[in-house]
Amino acid sequence: MIGSYGLSGDLLTAVRWTLPALRLAWNAAKRDVAPWWDACSKEAFSAGLDQLARGLKNVTDSRKGKRKGRRVGFPRFKKRGKARDSFRYTTGAYGPAGDRRVKLPRIGRVKVHEPMGALTGRLAEGRARLFGATVSRTAGRWFVSFTVDVERDAPAGPSRRQRAAGPVGVDLGVKHRAVLSTGETVANPKHLAGSLRRLRKASRAYARSKPDSAGRRQRAARLARIHARVAHQRRDGLHTLTTRLAKRHDVVVVEDLHVAGMVRNRRLARAVADTAMAEIRRQLSYKTIWYGSRLEVADRWYPSSKTCSGCGWRNPSLTLSDRTFTCQSCGLVVDRDLNAAVNLRTLVAGSASETENARGGDRKTALARQVPGKREPGTARAGQTGSAVPPRTAARQRLTHAS
Incomplete structure (x- = not known):
């Protein structure tokens, strides 16, 4: 047993x-x-x-062996104040109690900051049902979140405004948060980098304080407030971007980025983590359903940055430091990220050119190994093995194409 x-x-x-x-x-x-x-x-x-x-x-x-992923360890005790302090209600008298008040068992009516009219109206009309309430504390502030089953009418098709916008390719990066195929560039605010000075100062003050003292608790609270402010700023910017993309465009195309492998680069780990690329894709996955658009994810091995968006010529020697793409076939000179975004939009439109001289890995990359270069679409997807043509034939074709 x-x-x-x-x-x-x-x-x-x-x-x-x-x-x-x-x-x-x-x-x-x-x-x-x-x-x-x-x-x-x-x-x-x-x-x-x-x-x-x-x-x-x-x-x-x-x-x-019934659970996929890494081996799960035994649950550890989480001390109050050292982890995320939270508790949950699933039964009892809880829920909205007015415009800006909620009712919680044993606690009573509590005033909240945000209005509760939208949720109260759905519950009164029978278009929503409560499944639970979670009360949590972050950086000295208390939050209550409700798990709600809501009847939401999914649009039958994209709106006229979305049809006019058309598909858009989105290239995520560190220099810019996103570069769209329309030519628009979404700046990366770098909230963490802007708060590093205050974080260092608060961290040093916390480390020098006496353990289990009132001053240490105050310095810990100040450090937590700085981290929470950075997280809230980042979350607000991500929601603004993803909502605008899902509303204005009928198809949004992003890449299947290997973010876990990117953060292993110690020179770029902090910058990559601050951009929250995986969170952008996660938000687009459900917001596109809400607003009647569609999310397309390009294959991980698709060389969007190394392919010319004008003629389809590929530059396999393009490095990360090359910020401008120069085509040796048609002479196109374009920004690297904009070129990748246009290729993503062209890919979903069905006009992307495919060749047999594929490059890059031919199987799913392990977590602890180096990520191979991207490969052309249609050769082998992640998780599959094999190549479109024998290696010698592919090499001969590459030489012929380059000459």
Whole structure:
């Protein structure tokens, strides 16, 4: 029997790693280990036991090979103040209680900053249903978020405004947050880089403070506020960009970037993490459904930066330091990122040229290995092996094409 162990009197008893068993063991021992539990809502303990049961199940599934990904370790104790402080309600009287108030069990009515009229109206009309509420604390501020099942009318097709805009290719990068195939450049505000000076100063003050002192708690709160401000600024900019793309264009094309491999470059890790490329793709995945547009993801091996957007000539020797693409076939000189964005838009339009002289990796890249160069579309997708032509034939074709 797989289980954890709990104290029951003077005996060490085994407890199965299931929610009913954990809840039964907690009810038997709560009077002894937590005499103050009556002053709190039972939902806080119930949600904690549910999270523990899920974590233990992940450990079991990982050991048996039922769970994909990396091996899951045993859940660790998270001390108050050292992790994300939160608790969850799933039953009881909770929910919006007016325009700017929410009702929480054992706490009562609490005033909130944002208006609750939209959610209150959907609940009153029966077009939404509450599934839970999570109360959390970040940088000294308390937040409440509701899990809601909402009836949302998906558009049958793109609007007239979206049809007029047409498809758009989006090339994400570090120098610019995004370069669109329309020629528009979205600047990268670099919120983290702009706050590094304050972060260094606050971090040094925190490190020099006395442990378990009031001054250390104050310096920790100041450091957390700086980090939270950077995160909020970044989130606001990402939502503004993704909402505009999903509303104005009927098709949005992005690349399948290997962000986990990009952050392994110690010279670019901080800048890549600050751009939040994966978050842009995640937001576009559901916002395009909301607004009736479509998201297309180009293959990871598609050489968008190394292909001429005018004639299709490829420069396999193009490096990251080359910021301008110069075509040796048609003489086109264009910005590297703009060239990649135009190629992405052309790819979804179906007019991208494909050749057999493919370059780059022919299989999915392992997490701990170097990412190979991009390959042409149609040769082999990530997770598949093989090449379109034998290596010698491909090399001969490349030489012939270059001459």
